[in-house]
Every structure is written in C-alpha cells, then in structure tokens.
Amino acid sequence: MKDKLTIFTKYLLDFMFYAGIIVTATLPLSIHFYGLYNSYFENNFYSLFVILLLSGIFAVLILQQLRKMFSSVLNDDCFIRENVVSLQKMSIYSFFIAVITACRLFIYLTPAVLIVILVFVIAGLFSKVLAQVFDKAITYKLENDLTI
Numbered sequence: 130m131k132d133k134l135t136i137f138t139k140y141l142l143d144f145m146f147y148a149g150i151i152v153t154a155t156l157p158l159s160i161h162f163y164g165l166y167n168s169y170f171e172n173n174f175y176s177l178f179v180i181l182l183l184s185g186i187f188a189v190l191i192l193q194q195l196r197k198m199f200s201s202v203l204n205d206d207c208f209i210r211e212n213v214v215s216l217q218k219m220s221i222y223s224f225f226i227a228v229i230t231a232c233r234l235f236i237y238l239t240p241a242v243l244i245v246i247l248v249f250v251i252a253g254l255f256s257k258v259l260a261q262v263f264d265k266a267i268t269y270k271l272e273n274d275l276t277i
Contacts, residue, residue: 135203142199146192153185173236180236183229187222194219208267216260223253 152159160178164171194215201207227249233242 139199139203142192142196146189146196149185149189149192153182153189156181156185169237176236177233180229180233184226187226187229191219191222194222208263208270210264210267213260213264213267216256216263220253220256220260223249223256227253 156178160170160174160181164174170177198207198212198215201209201212227246230242230245230249
C-alpha cells in the first residue's frame with residue numbers, strides 16, 4: 130500500500146485538476162461578480178477574460194501532465210519516456226503562462242503579476258532541466274537493463 134503522503138498528493142492533484150476546469154469554465158461569471166466590487170475587473174472584462182482563460186487552460190494542462198506522471202509513480206515506474214514528454218510539455222505550458230501574464234503588465238501593473246511571471250519562468254526552466262535529467266536516467270536504465 131502507498132504511504133499517506135502519496136495518496137494525499139494524488140487526491141490533491143485530482144481535486145486541483147477538476148477545480149481548475151470549473152474555475153476556468155466559470156470565469157465570465159467570476160470576473161463579472163468581482164467587477165461589482167472592483168471597477169478594474171469591470172472596465173477590463175474582455176482583456177482579463179482572455180488572459181485568465183488562456184492561463185487557466187495552460188494551468189489545467191500542467192495539472193493533467195502532473196496527474197499523468199503521478200500515475201507512473203503509483204505504478205513504481207517513474208523513469209519512462211512519457212514522463213520526459215510530460216515534463217517538456219509542462220515547461221512549454223509554464224512559459225506560455227509567463228508570457229500571457231506578461232501581457233497583463235500593459236493593463237495593470239502589480240507586484241503579484243511580476244511574481245507570477247517569475248514563478249512560471251522558474252517552473253518552465255525547472256521542468257526543462259528535469260526533463261533532461263529524466264531522459265539521461267532512462268538512457269542509463271535502458272543500458273543497464275541491456276547489460277544484465
């Protein structure tokens with residue numbers, strides 16, 4: 130049986146994935162509702178909708194790849210090419226979120242926007258490097274398997 134942290138992480142990823150889909154799908158309602166309290170959201174509805182929708186889609190895609198990778202962890206088979214592909218995709222998605230969020234700088238500059246950009250650039254770089262590490266590990270594993 131898997132340990133409690135592994136099971137918790139699996140359910141957390143599942144929850145975040147489905148919650149992300151719901152939040153992204155209900156963006157028009159959320160932006161409109163928050164616009165009642167913050168005129169910035171009301172005045173910039175369409176641009177915020179596009180930026181948040183695209184970011185939400187890429188965030189859900191990242192979660193989808195994480196869930197896919199996590200299933201290989203649960204199967205005790207982490208070092209597979211599919212995980213390298215997932216990490217490469219997550220890197221691209223992270224860079225897209227950083228670029229999309231950078232577009233928001235032209236609408237409204239806040240420190241939070243700069244932090245989000247930085248976080249996703251770092252996540253993109255980290256995923257790219259981790260994909261290379263996994264790729265090397267898989268190569269070594271396959272060579273080792275052939276030796277035996």
